[in-house]
Amino acid sequence: MASPSRKIGRAWPNWALAILGLVTVTTAACTFASPGQPSGMAERSRWGTSAVFTPAHATAGDAIAAFFDSRPDTVAQPFDFSHQIHLGKGAVCTDCHTGVEQGPRAGIPTVNTCMICHSQIATDRPLIIKLAEMQEKGLDLAWNRVYDYQPQAHVRFNHAPHVRAEVACSTCHGNQAEQTVARRAVDMNMAFCVNCHKAKQVSNDCLTCHY
């Protein structure tokens, strides 16, 4: 009598099953040893494998995704904010991203920033009414970052010196006037940064960015 399990046993010899199991366990270990800043720390194993799978990729999955260039360039947001409309009406980047000239972070505007203009403009639109209600309740929108670097890249970036060096916002963030919801239009890898630093003859020392 040939049971189904015996059939599988014949098709897959023991050594092949052992290798399959080993690969599965190793891949799982790589995937679950997720690296990161304090927020992600709870998931990490204290005794786990290195958070850095390769210097560029945290996990085997990341490496495969990068190889096929399958990183999604959109991020889910609370609502579809249109950069196109706002820039078209004459607003400039620094009106809302106010931190960009002062320090490292450009900053994502709060509801209060929206209401500086929208207490007067387009007050009858359903989204604006919602915003006004949120401001009254003291709530804020949970925007998600579009551009970010992985913590294990150990990269520091400061917006202010780049703005002072007259690097246009669109150099790194694409032409937002053509975009509705912000999406990752430029692939910021190390070559992207280094090429510009070379062209502008600024320091390419490792400690310029990595510390």
Add this chain to the structure above:
Amino acid sequence: MAYRWGMAVDIDKCTGCEACVTACHAENNIPTVGAGQASRGRAMHWIRVERYYEGSFPDVRLKFRPVLCQQCDNAPCEAVCPTYAAHQNEDGLNAQVYNRCIGTRYCANACTYNVRFFNFFNPEWPKPLHLQLNPDVSIREVGVMEKCTFCVQRIKAAKTEATAAQRELVDGALQPACAQACPTTAIIFGDLNDPESRVARLARSPRGTKLLEDLGAEPKITYLQKQPWHEPDAY
């Protein structure tokens, strides 16, 4: 002109209070590993205060020597790194690039001063200490080597600020956390390329010695003391 960061530590002023150690841990997100792992030599202190006893009871005199990365000009750690993670940068800093480090630990073995530390674990902080981490400093993960950076994040911030204001960095405007925390100002930090800076003047002082100078690592930290060091009493 490029900077050449250096330090002078006045041993006669040091009281061994270890404020520098605490400040360094807070500034640089250095994790603690617990008593068990510390007893196995896995504790990480980018700066430590060594104790030396001179004389015999009751005439005992205590001396303290804060030891941190000496940022050597001829650093033994750099020569052995297979990935150039440890290298000399243009400001004379002995840089450690975490991205490049593959954790061979050759540098820690080569280091004359025992100031390089290996991350045997992913760092953890007991709550609520995880909320006080410095956002300007990387969290180093398991498998990479780390060491004193002369607070490179502060150097970087001060340089950026100076460039924004279109001026040169002023001597004393920039301090690493250990120097800032030192209650007796035993630790002086500055630019050795500027002959008039405080640290450059102290480095020329006849009281100055370098740690294990005869080994030829050419450290950039000068230890100042009035009396010669009595090595035989060092235990």
